[in-house]
Amino acid sequence: MAETRIPRNSQAHLTSVDGDLRAEPHVRITTDGTLTVSGSVRFDGSAEVVGHLTCARFRSGDGTVLIAGNLTVADDIESHDGALEVAGGVKARRVDVDRHLRVAGPAEAEKFEVGGLLEGRQTMKARSVSVGGRFHLEGRLEAESVEAGGAVTLADVSIDTLEVGGTVRIGGGEVRRTIEVGGRFRSDGPLTFGTVEVGGLAEFSDSAKGGSIEVGGLLTAAKDLGFDRLEVGGVGRIGGNANGNEAEIGGKFDVLGSLTLTRGIEAGGSISVAEALTAQQMSLGGSLECRRAVLAETCDIGGQVKTREGLKATRIRLERKSRAHGPLIGQSVEIGRGARVEDVYGGEVDLEERAVAQRVFAARVRLREGAVVDEVTFTQSVEVDTGARVQAPPRKVDNLPPFPL
């Protein structure tokens, strides 16, 4: 194929080239609107094209190529050790730039791969975007996968997967499959997601809703957070309400609103819920503090629970030496050996050896050896083993007082 060559440090005026175009370093090409090259364009160094450029392939080397209009390439854009700045839009099959790519207009390609900086002023559409350094986009990003090793700032996103090694800040939008954050992630607007895995730090400044969330590092949500499954091994803090199916807390988890789960919660760490905790069941090895906790089925407490209004479940079991502050309400309440509780309301209440309670209101009460209760009020029976103690004589009544909750 014929080659048109523009010598170093020169200026040329071209409108179309049949074949390839080769520009030596420091050239300026002017055109009447669009320069159309049927073959490849190769820039050996810095260059400027004053107008639009359309070609089959684009190659550039060490230096910066400036395109004053749109750059439309049928096949690939490749810039080895070079940079590319486009005042209009970019359209190509694949874009691979070593240093930096700046695009003022819309950008579209199957793949963008940039070693240093990728900067866009408008929208970007791609199958994949991979940036070693920084990526900044002011318009909407539509892509399947986005990978970033450095700092990334995006506006609205509609992407499948986002893998962040460095720092990412997005305006909001949708990440349909996975957000994997090794470094730092922040979303400023409403966000929906498939799953989130946070090894470093994730911040949701607005409401966020999605599937499973796994936090090894730190998670903060300023507003409401919705999820299917939440696993916190590190630290989580939700400024609004947290709603999901189930949760497993190994670390520390604070909710400033309510925590509502359709299934269960398992907590070996510490949970603080300013308002109500509602779930099907709970297993607590660590500590829980909330205004009220309502479990539709069972509640096992191995650590410490503190409520202002009470904890209610069908069946409550406090393990050995556990602690409960605030009323406990259940059809069946078992207070394990050496456990200490305040008031207990139930159908059947069983205090095991050396368990201590303040007041017990129940149909049937059993106090085992060494158990101590200040007051017992019952409707059917009370059984006090040898060595168990009720400070005031147990009181039989026809009806128990209304239970809290």
Added chain:
Amino acid sequence: MLDDREGTRAAPRRREATDLYATVLEVVKRYHGAARITRVSYGAGMPVDRLRNFVERLVALGLLKSEEIDGRPAYDITPRGQEFLATYWKMRAYIEVLESNPDGRASRRRV
């Protein structure tokens, strides 16, 4: 690159050697085994001669591995390198919380 503080509440913090090692590892990771030294230098924002010292150290520690592709070395992150990054980011997140005042404002004190 990794120390871009935009969008965070922390006061600017000087990049320490550990941050630079993490930066290099993160950039190498993006290339899935085909990271060339010049490409990494663009991503990490570090001159090639300085970067070579960092890369050699990371290879010596088993955090990076090197393989010849087309007669030139290309780098990839090792499982130990991945482990280093996971620990580094988790630690960075905790340090940030520890350095923040209880009301959420960042402390000016530097480690």
